[in-house]
Amino acid sequence: MLYIVIPVFNRAHFTRECLLSLRKQTDQRFRTVVVDDGSTDGTDKMLATEFPEVEVVTGDGNLFWTAGVNAGIRRALDLGATRIMTLNNDLVTDPDFVAQMLAASDQNPTAVLGALELDIATGKPIYGGEILDFRTNTRRDLLDELKPEQYQGLHPVTYLPGRGLLIPKAVIDKIGLFDEKRLPHYLADFDYTSVARRAGFPVYCNYDARLSTYPDESGQTLTRKHRSLKGYFQHLFGIRGGGNMVNFTHFALKNCPKPYLPYFLLNGYARRVVGYFLH
CATH class of the missing domain: 3.90.550.60 (Spore Coat Polysaccharide Biosynthesis Protein SpsA; Chain A)
Structure with missing residues (x-):
């Protein structure tokens, strides 16, 4: 069933x-x-x-x-x-x-x-x-x-x-x-x-x-419609943050093949730091 x-x-x-x-x-x-x-x-x-x-x-x-x-x-x-x-x-x-x-x-x-x-x-x-x-x-x-x-x-x-x-x-x-x-x-x-x-x-x-x-109703879309310093912090570290750095780290450590992990992490961090203002 x-x-x-x-x-x-x-x-x-x-x-x-x-x-x-x-x-x-x-x-x-x-x-x-x-x-x-x-x-x-x-x-x-x-x-x-x-x-x-x-x-x-x-x-x-x-x-x-x-x-x-x-x-x-x-x-x-x-x-x-x-x-x-x-x-x-x-x-x-x-x-x-x-x-x-x-x-x-x-x-x-x-x-x-x-x-x-x-x-x-x-x-x-x-x-x-x-x-x-x-x-x-x-x-x-x-x-x-x-x-x-x-x-x-x-x-x-x-x-x-x-x-x-x-x-x-x-x-x-x-x-x-x-x-x-x-x-x-x-x-x-x-x-x-x-x-x-x-x-x-x-x-x-x-x-x-x-x-x-x-x-247009997704949490990430709504957050980026009203950009602010508080929103930026929530984006990177909040539980509902689409660019949450800690969550991304866990995902990478669990799923990325080890030989590619250093670049995958660095690239992902950079994307999240600047991505809030680009989309």
């Missing part, structure tokens, strides 16, 4: 739209676990009254993304999950999203799978996975390399985000849960899927499974 785990903190309107899109799935062979980490905007009442079919795990407001996801996964495993999918609440799934993910998983039962992401405003693809070259710390965006007629099927990638990430139980049995101690928020998903790949599990972006996102 597939269990979809969605961590939320406020933004009830996003959660509602996400759950409504799951209700419209052509394949209903799944259950949903929402981890409500201390929301104060009525999310709890909305879930209870509008979505009684959803299993709710409650946090105290200090879980952040990684611990929230792990709490949901633990509950799903207790309920008998054989496949886990992590999903953010600020997205809307296509009606055949679950069907396409399950079909790909049935054909590739040990694979970790992500999905093609579209801009909800334009319908255009905005993320389809990437290949990281650890030697040079450069990334190749698959959307830039593939022709539109190739936007289908499975494409191998280095890692995947947690937005629509399907994880077979066999992966969890071997490598455990997300690294909530060292990576409490950002990079935990990229780290997990990279660790899974290095452990021998294929990692693919499934272009037949599509979901729509709000790119």
Whole structure:
């Protein structure tokens, strides 16, 4: 059984739209676990009254993304999950999203799978996975390399985000849960899927499974819209900082081949120090 785990903190309107899109799935062979980490905007009442079919795990407001996801996964495993999918609440799934993910998983039962992401405003693809070259710390965006007629099927990638990430139980049995101690928020998903790949599990972006996102609502985008000295510090050292230096260091030490590690670290630090002002 597939269990979809969605961590939320406020933004009830996003959660509602996400759950409504799951209700419209052509394949209903799944259950949903929402981890409500201390929301104060009525999310709890909305879930209870509008979505009684959803299993709710409650946090105290200090879980952040990684611990929230792990709490949901633990509950799903207790309920008998054989496949886990992590999903953010600020997205809307296509009606055949679950069907396409399950079909790909049935054909590739040990694979970790992500999905093609579209801009909800334009319908255009905005993320389809990437290949990281650890030697040079450069990334190749698959959307830039593939022709539109190739936007289908499975494409191998280095890692995947947690937005629509399907994880077979066999992966969890071997490598455990997300690294909530060292990576409490950002990079935990990229780290997990990279660790899974290095452990021998294929990692693919499934272009037949599509979901729509709000790119302007990401934490990193919002932070950079209002640049300040405080924002710069949060970017480099805050738990929600997209350029968090400590998180990057943990990711590098865990995933970068040792011969390339010195340059990878130095290059990554430099990118983070100046990147806040360039994007």
